[in-house]
Amino acid sequence: MSIFSLDEEISRLTVNGSCALIDSEDDGFEQELTGDMWHKNMLSTNPKPSRLSAPSTSPGNVSMGRRRSSLYDKMSVATPPNTRRLFLPSNEPESAKSSFCSPSALEKHGPRLLEDFKPVRVLGRGAYGKVLLVKDSHTRRLYAMKQLKKAEILIHQNPDSTISEEEALEKRLERTFAERTILSELEHPHIVKLFYTFHDHHKLYLVLQFIPGGELFYHLKEQGVLDEDTVSFYAAEISSALKFLHGKGIVYRDLKPENCLLDERGHLVLTDFGLSKKSANDTNPNSISSAPNEGESVETLHSIIGTPEYCAPEILEGKPYTQNCDWYSLGCLVYDMLTGKPPYTGANHKVIINKILKDKTPKIPTYFSEGMKDFLGALLKKDVSKRWDVDKLWDVDGPKPKKKKAGQAKNTSFQTHFVFRKIDWLKLETGELQQTTFGPIFPIITDWELAENFDSEFTEMRLDSAGQADCIDIQQTFKPEQLQVFQGFSYVASSSYLERHF
Numbered sequence: 170m171s172i173f174s175l176d177e178e179i180s181r182l183t184v185n186g187s188c189a190l191i192d193s194e195d196d197g198f199e200q201e202l203t204g205d206m207w208h209k210n211m212l213s214t215n216p217k218p219s220r221l222s223a224p225s226t227s228p229g230n231v232s233m234g235r236r237r238s239s240l241y242d243k244m245s246v247a248t249p250p251n252t253r254r255l256f257l258p259s260n261e262p263e264s265a266k267s268s269f270c271s272p273s274a275l276e277k278h279g280p281r282l283l284e285d286f287k288p289v290r291v292l293g294r295g296a297y298g299k300v301l302l303v304k305d306s307h308t309r310r311l312y313a314m315k316q317l318k319k320a321e322i323l324i325h326q327n328p329d330s331t332i333s334e335e336e337a338l339e340k341r342l343e344r345t346f347a348e349r350t351i352l353s354e355l356e357h358p359h360i361v362k363l364f365y366t367f368h369d370h371h372k373l374y375l376v377l378q379f380i381p382g383g384e385l386f387y388h389l390k391e392q393g394v395l396d397e398d399t400v401s402f403y404a405a406e407i408s409s410a411l412k413f414l415h416g417k418g419i420v421y422r423d424l425k426p427e428n429c430l431l432d433e434r435g436h437l438v439l440t441d442f443g444l445s446k447k448s449a450n451d452t453n454p455n456s457i458s459s460a461p462n463e464g465e466s467v468e469t470l471h472s473i474i475g476t477p478e479y480c481a482p483e484i485l486e487g488k489p490y491t492q493n494c495d496w497y498s499l500g501c502l503v504y505d506m507l508t509g510k511p512p513y514t515g516a517n518h519k520v521i522i523n524k525i526l527k528d529k530t531p532k533i534p535t536y537f538s539e540g541m542k543d544f545l546g547a548l549l550k551k552d553v554s555k556r557w558d559v560d561k562l563w564d565v566d567g568p569k570p571k572k573k574k575a576g577q578a579k580n581t582s583f584q585t586h587f588v589f590r591k592i593d594w595l596k597l598e599t600g601e602l603q604q605t606t607f608g609p610i611f612p613i614i615t616d617w618e619l620a621e622n623f624d625s626e627f628t629e630m631r632l633d634s635a636g637q638a639d640c641i642d643i644q645q646t647f648k649p650e651q652l653q654v655f656q657g658f659s660y661v662a663s664s665s666y667l668e669r670h671f
């Protein structure tokens with residue numbers, strides 16, 4: 170998983186807190202996979218890429234294809250299935266719609282069990298297990314079920330030599346509980362909803378809202394690059410979720426195209442809160458309660474985590490960092506959507522980290538609009554003190570930009586920036602936009618159970634290979650007190666929450 174391999178790379182790069190830069194010419198790299206080569210190739214055949222044209226992803230051009238950032242070395246990704254930029258009426262099945270079962274009827278079942286859910290297919294894979302599309306046997310509703318193997322959490326290799334095995338385990342548990350605790354107390358149109366969590370001998374289960382339009386990653390892979398209006402639309406939806414999290418004292422820390430899903434109307438929903446962190450000493454009255462084992466303040470987080478391509482330099486340097494790191498990641502994601510790759514790329518994490526730390530500022534293509542250059546320039550500042558303080562300058566009522574003056578974004582209100590001129594923030598933040606309009610990319614969904622917008626590498630996986638086969642005898646391997654750490658994981662959303670989202 171990205172976070173641990175990154176920890177390992179950083180521990181190799183960092184000596185006594187200071188960063189030792191490395192030679193980017195590393196032996197054995199496959200040259201055709203580097204981002205620079207990709208970029209040069211693109212420019213030589215298409216000097217000024219059309220905003221709407223995608224680079225070829227034909228089999229003959231696989232070296233130019235988009236690759237998963239978090240699972241860089243583990244898997245190849247097939248061409249994404251049916252996704253087109255066109256309008257089709259949603260064919261949402263009854264099983265995905267509301268009203269099969271009232272919350273009170275669900276409460277009769279009490280805490281949920283694995284037997285309540287019938288596996289339909291595999292949607293994705295993470296560090297500690299898989300995410301399955303499942304059907305509730307009582308209500309016939311579809312959910313995404315994230316499964317985490319207890320054994321993997323307990324015995325995962327600790328690549329960070331600077332911390333002890335116990336500390337590494339504590340961090341893994343903290344991250345496992347953080348996702349459950351943070352999601353269970355959030356409700357926002359652009360954040361995935363958590364309905365139930367439970368555990369059995371082998372695994373922990375998070376039962377989430379199924380987001381059927383697939384990852385932004387796949388849509389980007391198919392489209393290659395997106396136009397500025399589309400990118401600004403997604404940037405606004407992501408920003409609204411990030412600002413909401415920051416207001417609750419939470420830093421997201423893992424913004425990347427794989428964690429941005431599209432709902433059935435093409436609106437963006439953030440998922441994967443495994444790396445999110447709640448401030449321990451946050452005094453904001455709107456903040457949610459702390460997750461177990463939280464120790465660091467969001468004001469001065471030190472953990473080195475996240476996917477390097479989208480990771481703020483202060484995190485990679487091992488310096489204390491704040492919620493502002495999420496705004497740098499947003500800049501990287503916006504840059505990626507517009508150009509087809511994040512600002513710094515390379516054949517492996519080591520090369521990418523080296524570039525982020527060594528290069529001054531990412532080069533912003535000259536063919537971007539002046540407004541977009543201004544927007545990205547303000548977010549992608551390496552020095553956090555010079556970066557746009559979006560949380561402070563969020564409001565529409567904040568300082569307005571003066572006409573015809575470049576490079577001023579950092580001192581003006583975020584919501585009124587030129588790139589968001591077509592965004593109705595009020596409707597976006599209340600969820601009305603999501604309910605009543607369609608996003609710029611409309612995912613084709615003929616049958617929700619087919620999970621057509623997910624990678625066939627996962628959806629065609631045999632369910633039995635995704636299920637019990639890989640379970641070790643956990644009772645034999647671990648002492649009862651070791652397994653005690655998972656106590657308190659189970660959760661059922663309140664009936665009012667279930668009612669609102671059923």
Ligand SMILES: Nc1ncnc2c1ncn2[C@@H]1O[C@H](COP(=O)(O)OP(=O)(O)OP(=O)(O)O)[C@@H](O)[C@H]1O
Pocket residue numbers: 170171239292293294295296297298300313315361377378379380381384427428430440441442443623
């Ligand atoms: N609510 C959901 N609806 C639909 N698909 C989902 C949902 N949650 C996750 N997925 C799919 O499963 C994949 C893996 O999920 P997630 O990123 O939460 O797992 P993870 O174990 O934290 O992964 P990683 O180790 O890469 O961080 C996602 O990229 C997405 O394709």
